[in-house]
Amino acid sequence: MPAPAIEIHDLKKRYGVQDVLKGVSFKILPERINFIIGRSGEGKTVILKHLTGLEKADSGEIWYDDLELSQASSKKLRELRLRMGLLFQDGALFDSLSVGENVAFPLWFHGRASAKVSHRKAEELLEGLGMAGSFVRQVASLSTGERKRVALARALIMEPEILFFDEPTTGLDPLLSYQVDELIASAQKTSGATVLVVSHDIAATLTLAHQVSMIHDGRIVASSSPAALKANPNPEVQKFLAGETD
Amino acid sequence: MSTNPLIQMVAFFGRLALESIFHLGRYSILSLRALALSVLPPWRLRTLFRQMELVGVNSLFVVILTGLFTGAVFTLQVIYGFRRFSAESMVGPTVATAMTRELGPVLTSLMVTGRVGSAMAAELSAMKVTEQIDALTVMGADPVKYLISPRILAGIIMLPLLTAIADAVGVVGGYLVAIGKGLDPGQFASRIEDIVVIGDVYNGLIKSAVFGLILASVGCYMGFYTKGGAEGVGRSTTHAVVCSYVAILVGDFIMTAVMF
Ligand SMILES: Nc1ncnc2c1ncn2[C@@H]1O[C@H](COP(=O)(O)OP(=O)(O)O)[C@@H](O)[C@H]1O
Numbered sequence: 001m002p003a004p005a006i007e008i009h010d011l012k013k014r015y016g017v018q019d020v021l022k023g024v025s026f027k028i029l030p031e032r033i034n035f036i037i038g039r040s041g042e043g044k045t046v047i048l049k050h051l052t053g054l055e056k057a058d059s060g061e062i063w064y065d066d067l068e069l070s071q072a073s074s075k076k077l078r079e080l081r082l083r084m085g086l087l088f089q090d091g092a093l094f095d096s097l098s099v100g101e102n103v104a105f106p107l108w109f110h111g112r113a114s115a116k117v118s119h120r121k122a123e124e125l126l127e128g129l130g131m132a133g134s135f136v137r138q139v140a141s142l143s144t145g146e147r148k149r150v151a152l153a154r155a156l157i158m159e160p161e162i163l164f165f166d167e168p169t170t171g172l173d174p175l176l177s178y179q180v181d182e183l184i185a186s187a188q189k190t191s192g193a194t195v196l197v198v199s200h201d202i203a204a205t206l207t208l209a210h211q212v213s214m215i216h217d218g219r220i221v222a223s224s225s226p227a228a229l230k231a232n233p234n235p236e237v238q239k240f241l242a243g244e245t246d
Numbered sequence: 247m248s249t250n251p252l253i254q255m256v257a258f259f260g261r262l263a264l265e266s267i268f269h270l271g272r273y274s275i276l277s278l279r280a281l282a283l284s285v286l287p288p289w290r291l292r293t294l295f296r297q298m299e300l301v302g303v304n305s306l307f308v309v310i311l312t313g314l315f316t317g318a319v320f321t322l323q324v325i326y327g328f329r330r331f332s333a334e335s336m337v338g339p340t341v342a343t344a345m346t347r348e349l350g351p352v353l354t355s356l357m358v359t360g361r362v363g364s365a366m367a368a369e370l371s372a373m374k375v376t377e378q379i380d381a382l383t384v385m386g387a388d389p390v391k392y393l394i395s396p397r398i399l400a401g402i403i404m405l406p407l408l409t410a411i412a413d414a415v416g417v418v419g420g421y422l423v424a425i426g427k428g429l430d431p432g433q434f435a436s437r438i439e440d441i442v443v444i445g446d447v448y449n450g451l452i453k454s455a456v457f458g459l460i461l462a463s464v465g466c467y468m469g470f471y472t473k474g475g476a477e478g479v480g481r482s483t484t485h486a487v488v489c490s491y492v493a494i495l496v497g498d499f500i501m502t503a504v505m506f
């Protein structure tokens with residue numbers, strides 16, 4: 001199946017008294033690298049949770065081609081999820097499993113590959129992320145940056161056609177950040193996946209992204225190519241680009 | 247909000263009732279779904295065996311100790327009473343009946359709740375707050391089937407086994423105390439077979455299977471719906487133990503009234 005076109009219409013979500021999403025609308029370019037930027041606490045992770053069906057919106061629609069998420073049967077939702085990979089902001093690694101078992105888990109769980117093949121694939125991915133020989137390590141022994149890379153490998157192993165990355169390079173040193181960015185770019189290029197990255201890294205955003213959307217105060221205030229974003233007159237956008245995050 | 251204390255009290259109990267109904271409903275749905283999913287393929291036997299091992303191994307020592315001392319102390323009390331009526335020959339059967347009908351199933355389940363039910367709640371709630379359960383969901387792995395079904399099945403299967411061990415050890419404990427107290431060894435054992443009917447043993451084991459279902463499903467429920475950080479983990483563990491205890495004792499009363 002080709003990577004789907006994803007569209008969000010007027011998504012609203014309130015937690016208690018806090019209005020987090022006040023009407024978020026934007027399109028995700030299919031088979032391209034899309035970025036969401038915005039200060040922390042603006043609701044970027046919340047958007048990803050809605051896109052993956054982990055959270056239910058108060059109102060609004062999320063379309064995957066001609067499937068609307070809130071109307072999807074649980075079977076359809078499951079099928080859709082098999083086409084997705086999500087890197088959680090904090091990794092969400094299974095701490096009862098070793099590093100390698102974590103990475104190979106999706107393949108093993110869905111019976112997509114023999115134990116030997118999934119083991120090899122997991123090791124290859126780990127190696128590409130500078131974690132050769134970590135297969136048998138315990139998750140508890142990992143540093144923040146290592147957790148992130150293991151989680152990244154787990155998101156990639158099924159070679160999904162929709163990839164969501166929640167701050168893939170936050171907490172990594174510059175060299176590792178660069179490697180992870182390269183990996184995301186090359187994974188997208190070879191698979192033609194639709195990629196959505198949540199990021200604080202302005203430099204990476206401007207070089208990697210085909211499209212950048214910025215969230216501010218519960219709404220998308222800009223959604224354009226990086227070049228057009230730089231020319232955007234909105235002061236919030238300019239403040240963010242100038243690095244005045246928080 | 248009214249300041250009238252009567253209205254406030256009514257409101258309080260109203261909220262309490264509503265909340266209880268909410269939890270009971272959500273708990274029932276989760277448990278029934280987990281049970282239904284456990285009979286549907288694909289069966290992950292390795293996961294089930296792993297849970298059975300955890301339930302069994304974690305509890306075996308404490309169950310043996312509990313059985314031994316319960317049988318022993320119960321015998322002490324019974325000997326003291328029965329001697330007055332020269333009914334020493336009834337000590338053995340009385341201890342065996344009490345162990346298999348009541349003390350074995352109930353005390354084993356309470357001990358296993360403390361060891362295993364609480365551990366299930368802690369494990370699942372830690373998985374919940376670190377988004378591991380969300381991660382399973384996004385991977386297309388139903389966390390109820392993958393995490394909860396095997397735990398509940400393991401509880402149902404292992405509790406009768408542990409109870410049988412506690413029953414046997416309890417009778418042995420009683421036997422040792424009886425001998426220590428100068429009872430004739432043959433006298434303790436001889437009438438057990440005549441008086442303890444096999445139905446007592448079976449009913450006790452059926453009870454313990456129900457208790458196993460209760461302690462595992464309550465532990466999983468509390469863990470699965472944890473909210474809010476590390477504090478939530480602690481809270482769900484405590485709730486799991488307290489709610490299981492109450493449910494086991496109430497369930498025991500109901501089953502005993504129906505069975506015997
Ligand atoms: N499950 C939740 N319950 C209550 N508040 C939440 C929940 N999830 C997110 N929030 C709140 O929504 C806001 C946006 O969070 P998030 O999407 O994580 O921000 P970020 O843009 O940094 O990823 C935060 O203020 C957060 O506290």
Ligand SMILES: [Mg+2]
Pocket residue numbers: 044045046089166
């Ligand atoms: Mg976030």
